[in-house]
Amino acid sequence: MKAKLEEILHQSSRLMAKKAYHGTSMRDLACQTGHSVSGLYNYFKNKEELLYLINYNGFSAITDTLNRTLETMHGPQERLYALIYNHIHYFMAHRDEMKVMMMGTQEMALEKSRVIREIKDKYTQTSQEIVREIYQAETGAAPDKKEISRKTFLLFGMMNWIFGWYSPKEHGDTEALINDVYTTFLHGLSGEKTSFPACAGLFKK
Template sequence: MTDERSAYDEKLESILRTAARIFAEKGYHQASIRDIARATGVSLSGLYYYFNSKEELLFLIQDHAFGTLLDNLERNLANVEEPHRRLRILVENHLRYFIDAKAEMKVLSHESESLTGDFRRRVNDKKRRLSETAMEILREIRPGGGIDLRVATFSLFGMMNWLYNWHRPGADVPVETLVEDMYRIFLHGYLPDGATVPASADEGAAGEPQPIWRTA
């Protein structure tokens, strides 16, 4: 029974990965189950052994991605108390998973509103757990406040979730450098240690609108 279940899970995971690629390329609403069948080499009736509808397939992709991300994060955070270390683990967990699952990341980003009813609620529950974990870590790092937690949390995820749109394996930095750079930029900013922002850099933000193109 265990071997049968393992084979089922492996096949389903393979279908989900291929379906995520098709949805990422064509868009959920434009892609068809026949597209998935051709790409997987599984018949239509064979696919419907694993799910009942295209929306359920989209749900399974999102649920599996967020579930895997959360399970890995909770395991890696176990027994780690120091908040800066916990943030580093969260960033590394997120980037290491999605560096190899960019199609899934694109589907999660572009098709977040395509689920309805219980499917949407169940995925949103996992998304909420992930964001609440990040918020709690950031609250511990900056207990005095001063920066809105939602702004900080979703700025962090926005930075990480854009990865699928620009990172090129083999051309851009390896995942180890990516993790370290994003962690440092988020936590410390882009300026080198000890640097200050020149007064002139702040003037354009609060004063008169500055032209984008300068002719002189």
């Protein structure tokens, strides 16, 4: 009953990860899950709700495990590592769901997309807080709000883009990946600013 919905959500993620939301038809999904088309509607109200449930379950899971982990960690570096470890490990175990979750909430009803946005905002806020703490701990300087925001999103970029290229065979195991992200971000954060004003002028708009 509940397990069947979970299976439908997973298969739905597999299809939508390949062909996107509008490219995946209810008939495709019925074929993939072994149900009839009409039978699927016993488990959810409509197609749009599928997208919502995948997003809701995914983002809820990732924030829940992070918050539970952070309760026992208080050092800035450990907390940053926990954030990265949690994020990447979740997405490694749910790559199709991840891709669907990256697609945005455009196709959802307004109220549903607001629920998802709130979870994401809270996750972003937690992450920015961790980045702010470690910035202060590493540099001792007063953190600029815009800069913290930018750098947090750069971290997200490194982590979220993984689904587009990573394969263990070609790029090493997950631990190496996590360490690269952690090392890159930590040292990058505390590195002194280096600009190339002379260089920038060389490019024509």
